[in-house]
Amino acid sequence: MNPLYHQAKFLLSATQLSEAPEDQGKEVAFAGRSNAGKSSAINALTRQNGLARISKTPGRTQLLNFFEIDEQRKFVDLPGYGYAKVPLAVKKKWHKMMESYLGNRNALSGIILVMDVRHPLTDFDMQMIEWCEYTKLPLHILLTKADKLNYGAAKNTLLRVQKELQEVHVSVTLQLFSSLKKTGLDDVHLVLDQWFDFSEE
Numbered sequence: 001m002n003p004l005y006h007q008a009k010f011l012l013s014a015t016q017l018s019e020a021p022e023d024q025g026k027e028v029a030f031a032g033r034s035n036a037g038k039s040s041a042i043n044a045l046t047r048q049n050g051l052a053r054i055s056k057t058p059g060r061t062q063l064l065n066f067f068e069i070d071e072q073r074k075f076v077d078l079p080g081y082g083y084a085k086v087p088l089a090v091k092k093k094w095h096k097m098m099e100s101y102l103g104n105r106n107a108l109s110g111i112i113l114v115m116d117v118r119h120p121l122t123d124f125d126m127q128m129i130e131w132c133e134y135t136k137l138p139l140h141i142l143l144t145k146a147d148k149l150n151y152g153a154a155k156n157t158l159l160r161v162q163k164e165l166q167e168v169h170v171s172v173t174l175q176l177f178s179s180l181k182k183t184g185l186d187d188v189h190l191v192l193d194q195w196f197d198f199s200e201e
């Protein structure tokens with residue numbers, strides 16, 4: 001792992017795009033359904049347990065949380081989608097914020113889509129995948145909480161999701177992951193290093 005990830009610091013939370021840090025450098029955003037494990041993945045990837053807040057109440061955080069790796073590189077923890085108990089007004093606000101962030105952010109260099117290995121490819125996941133295809137934004141999928149399944153079952157899910165995406169002609173990369181057991185970290189770091197241009201330094 002590039003040691004810079006370990007130095008990542010919380011920068012700010014934005015309730016709307018106008019509050020986001022200056023649109024420069026490169027940003028990798030973590031998207032996915034509420035409770036999928038986005039914040040936990042950021043903590044695992046930076047080896048900092050308390051960096052991104054892990055939510056006990058799903059759907060509570062409706063903010064874009066920015067973390068600075070260095071001056072030119074950031075992680076963004078996106079608010080989780082698809083939590084049924086969230087009021088419609090909040091859902092609408094979420095939709096607007098996501099649309100403006102995803103559609104207007106020059107720094108956005110890739111999306112890490114986090115899916116619970118036990119509940120992959122929700123409608124929202126598919127929308128995110130199709131959006132990345134359409135806009136040619138690099139996408140990498142983490143099937144996380146792999147520790148909740150035995151290896152065979154997790155591997156079957158990986159193959160099934162891969163096949164489903166191939167059938168709709170989507171070419172993305174995907175892998176098993178566990179923030180709890182810290183498995184799959186090296187593979188994500190390879191992807192991140194490429195998106196962040198770390199390999200060229």
Ligand SMILES: Nc1nc2c(ncn2[C@@H]2O[C@H](COP(=O)(O)OP(=O)(O)OP(=O)(O)O)[C@@H](O)[C@H]2O)c(=O)[nH]1
Nearest residue numbers: 034035036037038039040055059080145178179180
């Ligand atoms: N067993 C296991 N539990 C995990 C893993 N990753 C996250 N969790 C648990 O899943 C719950 C949700 O994790 P978060 O990281 O807060 O999920 P999130 O996607 O950021 O959720 P929102 O911020 O609500 O959108 C927490 O109770 C975590 O401890 C994992 O790899 N394995």
Ligand SMILES: [Mg+2]
Nearest residue numbers: 038039053055
């Ligand atoms: Mg979170």
